[in-house]
Amino acid sequence: MSSQDNGQVYGRVALIGLGLIASSMFWAMKRAGLAGEVTGYARSQETRETARQIGLCDRVCDSAQEAVKDADLVVLCVPVGAMGPVMKDIAPVLKPGATVSDVGSVKRHVIDAVQPHIPEGVHFVPAHPLAGTEHSGPESGFAELFDNRWSLLVPVEGTDSQAVEQLRKLWEGMGANVDVMDADHHDLVLAVTSHTPHLIAYTMVGVADDLRRVTDSEVIKYSAAGFRDFTRIAASDPTMWRDVFLTNKDATLEILGRFTEELFALQRAIRTGDGEHLHDYFTRTRAIRRGIIEAGQDTDAPDFGRGQKK
């Protein structure tokens, strides 16, 4: 069966881990007919049963080894800290010539954990789709998640370029734009655009929760005034984020250091009443927002979290 004739990019794809990203990948692959058969595996029996009930994956298997058998592409969609052990488990049964990829938010650590287990003749092309919602689990996925979002491919040295191109085709077929990036640079860029913002949002929500003189119900009722966006970020999957911070430690700590330095400068401006410093700073940050709207990564339409479900 040629994969060129009908839009198929891979004959068989195995998704290991069935959360938000894997389930969205399944629906996105189905939407465009990118894979002949998609198998799936999740460690929890409950997740596997849910997947079977909602038709997530053509076949849900009771072991990772069963799921990856004869697969042309295996995508590891488990938390970053679990990638190594899962890879070690499936390595012996991988089909020669298959490609292994992943969707982890950290790339250097995943490469260090997975690469040593990749058998001779199997390709390894790490990837990271920059898309997500505050929801997790097999029922949270939807086909449009990756539309017009970026997916970063982070191939290791000596990777077969055809394997990279095939994976690129899959991601583009799922609606994403694809860039190729070095692992260390990826981890720094993500520390800035994702990891540190998440940590800060978690912290701010935790502060509000702690504060005795402001009741929980007040925090919740009056959240529209800025705080709500933080709670959306801080509702993401705890296990995934724990692993991100533990495995992208250096870049996150570096950006956090810069963040507190700047925060202290603004704090001093507030304390000393330096309005000019504050005004200049706030004016500068507006320009970045305009850039994001112009780059098509957001809309300037007011929605206030009331956007309609697709």
Added chain:
Amino acid sequence: MSSQDNGQVYGRVALIGLGLIASSMFWAMKRAGLAGEVTGYARSQETRETARQIGLCDRVCDSAQEAVKDADLVVLCVPVGAMGPVMKDIAPVLKPGATVSDVGSVKRHVIDAVQPHIPEGVHFVPAHPLAGTEHSGPESGFAELFDNRWSLLVPVEGTDSQAVEQLRKLWEGMGANVDVMDADHHDLVLAVTSHTPHLIAYTMVGVADDLRRVTDSEVIKYSAAGFRDFTRIAASDPTMWRDVFLTNKDATLEILGRFTEELFALQRAIRTGDGEHLHDYFTRTRAIRRGIIEAGQDTDAPDFGRGQKK
């Protein structure tokens, strides 16, 4: 003319300052027929001309004094730092029995700046609608801005209760839910739910902008992964926010102190590899998010900033 017969709450309303909040109030009052005539004034001639072109206000005046003449309600919609001078200017021409209100994000400072200029026989009922977008200026307003949002009334001691009830009716007519709150408590609650989150978002966007090894275009391209929500917050009006921080200094500095304390604890957990601490913290913050969705202050539908324009 009785205001009971036709839904009117005030015969004549004057809006001083014609930005996002004032322009949304105008359209919301028109939508429900809450005011007989609405006059408006803005300091900048350009803003007044824009207002005239788009039909914002029944009559745009070239001085604040002219706008407030014979008004039953005057709403100060200028940055917090400008409230005192504006009030001093209009005080001599206010109609006896009129109500003066405002929409400032800080209440203790506004009360201290405005109250001394309120003439005998004029009511003063400070207010603060918890609604906004990243946009500002006379063209940014729309009638639905306050729908199902909270507007807080912060009456000073001895305020005529009928004046408070009339203003409550106006805000409810514009779609808002109304609560009454003490000024100092208001300023603390807002420091938690709005002011500190804004400062943090500004800071994080500034850090990204500074970082030499990550280019601007990368920050912008890959912003979907959390950072985008920060840029939306950090795009708000610089003058408004400068005044907020300068005038709600004590509460903001207190919450900032708690924030950095908690951030340092999480930073230490990352540095020492304390995954349990991180996981527990991230699990706790999820509950607050659920509360916000249940309270109807947000939706759990995925929208990713792609919400449709109304």
